[in-house]
Amino acid sequence: MYFNIKxxxxxxxxxxxxxxxxxxxxxxxxxxxxxxxxRFSIRQNISISKDLxxxxxxxxxxxxxxxxxxxxxxxxxxxxxxxxxxxxxxxxGKAVYRADGQFRNLLEMIKNSMSIKIPSENIxxxxxxxxDRAIGRTLVSYYSERLVQKGKEGLxxxxxxxxxxxxxxxxxxxEIHEHRSxxxxxxxxxxxxxxxxxxxxxxxxLGVLEWSDPSFKSERQVAQYLELPILGSLPNLNKISASLDxxxxx
Amino acid sequence: xxTSTTKHLDFLSEISEMKRIYLVIENSLLKNNSLCLxxxxxxxxxxxxxxxxxxAAIAAGQRDLRVxxxxxxxxxxxxxxxxxxxxxxxxxDLDQGKSILDSVQSTHLKNLDILTxxxxxxxxxxxxxxxxxxxxxxxxxxxxxxxxVIIDSSSIFPVNRNMMDPIAISTDADGxxxxxxxxxxxxQKIKHARMLLETAGAHVVGVVVNQWKNPLF
Numbered sequence: 001m002y003f004n005i006k007x008x009x010x011x012x013x014x015x016x017x018x019x020x021x022x023x024x025x026x027x028x029x030x031x032x033x034x035x036x037x038x039r040f041s042i043r044q045n046i047s048i049s050k051d052l053x054x055x056x057x058x059x060x061x062x063x064x065x066x067x068x069x070x071x072x073x074x075x076x077x078x079x080x081x082x083x084x085x086x087x088x089x090x091x092x093g094k095a096v097y098r099a100d101g102q103f104r105n106l107l108e109m110i111k112n113s114m115s116i117k118i119p120s121e122n123i124x125x126x127x128x129x130x131x132d133r134a135i136g137r138t139l140v141s142y143y144s145e146r147l148v149q150k151g152k153e154g155l156x157x158x159x160x161x162x163x164x165x166x167x168x169x170x171x172x173x174x175e176i177h178e179h180r181s182x183x184x185x186x187x188x189x190x191x192x193x194x195x196x197x198x199x200x201x202x203x204x205x206l207g208v209l210e211w212s213d214p215s216f217k218s219e220r221q222v223a224q225y226l227e228l229p230i231l232g233s234l235p236n237l238n239k240i241s242a243s244l245d246x247x248x249x250x
Numbered sequence: 251x252x253t254s255t256t257k258h259l260d261f262l263s264e265i266s267e268m269k270r271i272y273l274v275i276e277n278s279l280l281k282n283n284s285l286c287l288x289x290x291x292x293x294x295x296x297x298x299x300x301x302x303x304x305x306a307a308i309a310a311g312q313r314d315l316r317v318x319x320x321x322x323x324x325x326x327x328x329x330x331x332x333x334x335x336x337x338x339x340x341x342x343d344l345d346q347g348k349s350i351l352d353s354v355q356s357t358h359l360k361n362l363d364i365l366t367x368x369x370x371x372x373x374x375x376x377x378x379x380x381x382x383x384x385x386x387x388x389x390x391x392x393x394x395x396x397x398x399v400i401i402d403s404s405s406i407f408p409v410n411r412n413m414m415d416p417i418a419i420s421t422d423a424d425g426x427x428x429x430x431x432x433x434x435x436x437x438q439k440i441k442h443a444r445m446l447l448e449t450a451g452a453h454v455v456g457v458v459v460n461q462w463k464n465p466l467f
Contacts, residue, residue, distance in 0.1 A: 003466070010465055214436040217466050219459050222430055225437050226444055229456040231427065232271035236462050237262075237300065 007217055011210025018206055025198040026191055033187055039179035042136040043127040044144040048151050048168035050118050055153035063154050066124055070116055077114045077143060083107060086142055090135075114139060116147075123171070133176070140174055256358060259332065262304035263311060271301075271427075271458055272308045278455060279425045283315055286389065286399040286423040288452075290416040292439040294326065294405045296431035297460035302402035303332040310362035315397035318354065319364045322385060322414045323404040327367030333357050341368035341384060350391050365392070382418040389422045399423075406443040420452035428457045432464035 012019070053063035056076060069076045076082075087103055113130035126144050128136035151168035216222045219230045262268060279285050289302040299321075306319035321329035330337050339353035354363045365388070392399045401423065403416035420426045426447055430440050440457075447454050 007466055214438060215433050216430055216435060216437055216440075216459070217433060217464070219432075221437075222432075222440075222457055222459055226428075226441060226457060228428070228444065228454060231274050231456040231458050232267045233459040233461055234265070234267055234297065234301065236464075237265075 003218060008207060008210060011213075012203070012206050015206055015209065018202060022195070022198045022202045026195045029191060029194050030182065030187075033184075034180055034182045037178040037180055038131060038184070039129065039181070040131070040133045040136050041127060041129045041177045041179065042133070042140045042174055043125050044140050044174050045171040046124045046126065046144055046147055046168060047122055047166065047171050048124050048147065049122050049165050050124070052151055052165050052168065053154040053158045054147070054150040055157050056150050063158055066116075066118060070118055073114070073116050074111065076116060076147070077110050078107065082143075082146060083110065086139075089142070090138065109135070110139065114143065116143075122166075137174060137176075144170055256334075259303070259307055259357075259359065262300070263307040265304065268301075268304040269308055272305050272312070275305070275425065275427065275455060276309075276312070280398075281424075283397045284393065284424075285309075285397070286393055286401070286425075287455075288401045288403050288416060288420045288423040288426045289429060290403045290420065290426060290443075290447075291405050291429040291431070292435055292443040293407055293431075296405065296429050296435060297458075297462060298405070298429050299323070299328040299332065299402050301427070301429055301458055301460070302400050303329065306362055306364075306398075306400045307359055309398045309400065310359050315361065316395075317362045317398040317400065318392050318396040319362065320388065320392060320399060320401045321365065321367040322401050322416070322419060324367045324369075324381070325404055325410065325413050329364060329402050330366040333364055335364065335366065337366040337369065339366050339368045344384065344387070350388050351395055363396070381412075381414050385414045385419050386422055389419060406446060407439060417446055417450045417452065420447055421450055423452070425453045425455040427455055429460055430457055431460045431462065433466070 048066060050066050053065055054069070055062075056064045056069065056079070064075070083103075083106065087106055090106070091102065109130065109132075113128050113136070115127050115129070117125045117127070119125055124147065126140055126147065128140045130136055148168045148170060155165060155167070216225070219233050222228075223230050275287060276285070279287065287305070289298045289305070291298050302319060306317055309315070310317040319329060321327050323329070324341075327337060333355075335355050335357070338355065339350070343353070344350065350365060354365050356363050368384075389399065389401070401419060403419055404413045406416055409415075416426075428440065428444060428447075444454055
């Protein structure tokens with residue numbers, strides 16, 4: 001057993017440059033991952049006054065200003081009615097159960113990927129940043145139209161004269177930006193797994209190469225294979241010669 | 251002979267493992283104070299000459315027996331280098347009626363002489379057969395003149411027509427020692443070599459494992 005372990009480590013050290021192959025699959029994985037678009041930012045500009053009251057309060061007659069939505073975006077994006085309506089649009093005909101995994105996933109995604117900002121007096125921007133381009137487009141479209149709709153309703157509810165505020169409208173089309181990155185935290189697990197598999201694979205190949213070497217490694221192997229007596233085993237004469245020279249002071 | 255050569259020879263005869271190898275061979279093969287031993291290997295450069303030299307040096311120092319070390323590795327001679335002697339043997343002299351004993355050289359070790367590799371100039375298609383017959387004649391004459399004859403032969407593979415075939419020589423010897431270089435000699439080659447020797451009728455005494463290049467030793 002000890003001999004086999006020693007032989008295995010010798011085989012590894014003899015072909016140590018093969019160990020560089022361990023790096024190939026994980027590095028390949030990183031480059032492939034980095035070259036693929038895996039994040040999308042999708043934004044829609046909306047022409048809307050920041051002081052315009054929108055009909056998004058809990059009560060039927062309540063109003064909120066857009067600035068409040070920026071401070072508490074969940075009131076806008078995670079509104080129970082809005083999410084249920086979105087869910088039935090996305091998964092046509094499917095009944096909504098709050099405990100349903102798909103529904104909870106949708107909630108989680110909206111919470112993590114949607115945001116609203118007011119970059120200037122009369123512009124609001126709804127942005128999605130996430131992995132799924134199609135869902136992102138749907139979400140941005142849905143919430144942009146909802147904001148426009150609620151703005152119009154708010155204008156009616158507040159009985160403001162329309163001349164005080166312009167009616168909110170979508171500005172142009174959605175802007176979609178693709179993002180790539182050399183590293184993301186969620187790649188750690190596949191990266192580690194690939195590295196581990198690569199390590200095991202290369203070590204196995206080195207083992208196979210060492211054990212497929214047809215030369216004799218020990219006297220025992222010679223005796224077993226040739227079925228001849230071993231008359232003796234000469235040590236490394238160079239080493240002995242050197243050590244004798246040392247002892248003799250030569 | 252220079253001091254470096256003497257030092258190397260003394261060193262070889264001091265190795266206890268070498269002494270034991272000789273002891274085993276002597277006990278198993280020496281009959282009526284006569285022994286003819288061939289040292290060969292499957293492939294070149296596996297340590298045949300080192301072992302042949304060591305065994306010859308030990309044999310010469312053991313008892314009052316006359317020992318001759320013969321270099322039959324005509325294709326790649328090396329024995330004379332161990333003894334620091336020139337290659338003086340010309341095989342063509344044998345055709346002119348000279349004896350091999352005229353070409354034998356004494357060494358600094360008592361009772362030990364060597365016959366260096368021959369330089370022959372045969373250049374016909376029958377050279378292989380001529381060389382083998384010449385080799386057998388040399389062995390016969392050496393055995394008549396010496397008690398112990400140790401032959402440093404060429405390797406069994408690769409075969410070429412300029413070689414003194416160790417298989418042909420081995421059948422006239424009392425025993426053959428196969429040398430295997432650990433971590434180098436392919437097992438199939440040495441098994442093939444053993445099979446050829448035994449099929450030809452040679453007596454393979456055993457194997458000496460040369461651990462020179464074995465890091466696992």
